[in-house]
Amino acid sequence: MTTKKVVLRFSAETADKPIIYHLVKDYDLIINILKAQINPHKEGTMVLEISGDKYDEGISFLEKQGILVQPLETEVVRNEQRCTSCGACSAHCPTQALYIERPSMDVRFDGEKCILCLMCLKICPVRAMEVRV
Template sequence: MTEKKVVLKFSAQNADKPIIYHLVKDYDLIINILKASINPHKEGTMVLEISGDRYEEGISFLEQHGVSVLPIETEVVRNIERCTNCGACTVHCPTQALYIKRPSMEVEFDGEKCILCLMCLKICPVRAMEVKV
């Protein structure tokens, strides 16, 4: 069974369509929505984990309906030598992939929870968070 993380970009023309419903119902895919947003212009972005035997068919369906599909082939990593454990990144991490371990008060990173929002890269004052391609 294929499992991949992807970013979907919706236009105003397809943002209000039941596209995710069809991925589940018609293609028997398992969808885990990691992050979703629609701006005032009705353009949307979703970060998904998609798994199932008909993954490729589901991706073709999305593309046929004007949804841009970007596979996530990168990952965020923490440079432990550079990290000062200030905790600034933990406040901005929407999934708590970055958190403070108690009682040691050290910053920990759980890459499995990361949805690649990249907020940690912008926030980290010592640039301890890096993108690995």
């Protein structure tokens, strides 16, 4: 079974369609929505983890609907040498991929939980969080 992370980009014309419903019902795909955002102009992005034997058929369906599908090939990594364990990033991480380990008070990073919101890059005062392509 194929499992991949993708970024979907919706236009105002496609944002109100039941796209995820069809991926699940028509293509028997397992969908994990990692991040979703829609702006006032009804344009949106969604980061999904998609699993299933009909993965390629589901992706083809999305593209036929006018949705831009991009593989999620980048990842956020923590530069251990730069990190001072100040904890600023952990307070802003929506998935707790960055967290403070107690009692040592060291900042830890679980890349599997990361949804690439990139808040940590903006918040980190010593630039210890980096994007790897």
